[in-house]
Amino acid sequence: MSTVRGARERARIEVTAAIKDEARRALAAEGAAKLSLRAVARELGMVSSALYRYFPSRDELLTALIIDAYDSLGAAAEAADATAHTAGDPPRARWTAVCRAVRAWALAHPHEYALVYGSPVPGYSAPPDTIGPASRVAYVLIGILRAAHAGRGLALPPLPAALRPEAARMAADFAEGLPPEVAAALVAALAQLVGLVSAELFGQFNRVVEERDAFFAHAADQLAHAVGLPAV
16 A cells, blocks of 8 residues: 555656646746646646646646745755855855855746746735745845854944834844844845846846846945955
């Protein structure tokens, strides 16, 4: 009985992977807004009712793709930081290594990046189980800031008095142990990181930025400065 159950589980895993692979091809060809379970089933030679046993709705398939994308991006960021940390790099170099990994992943997976950071999909609302995967890159950077804060220290960015209560809430909510000044600067830096990558990926840098590797390296280092990381 366990052998049969194991074979069924393996078959389910394989079919689930095939469905998601075909859905990613559909995303690349037509975009998330036009993703259709019936079209995915047709391309796989499945009847729609069979596919619904794996993903009961388009939104559930989208959620699976979104979680996979965030997890893949998060793993890339974590691997870059682990490599830099093992090499003995200081926190500022670890920060820029993670930023470069985010950009490299986006350039290698443009349609998956667009799924999670592009235009919202009409009629879709991401459920709470996407929050953890979506936070992985942020928590890598928070870990770097905590290491710096416990080591050489951080140069506290300026913070208007009117924003201090909100910055303190941010620190308490997701950056415990970091000063409010750094928590607010971190949120701004994360938004700017996404903006930099999106501008390059979606064509806004065309005929504007030619030396993109050098430009991004400088911008990532400036973000490190903005959050208070000491110079390497």
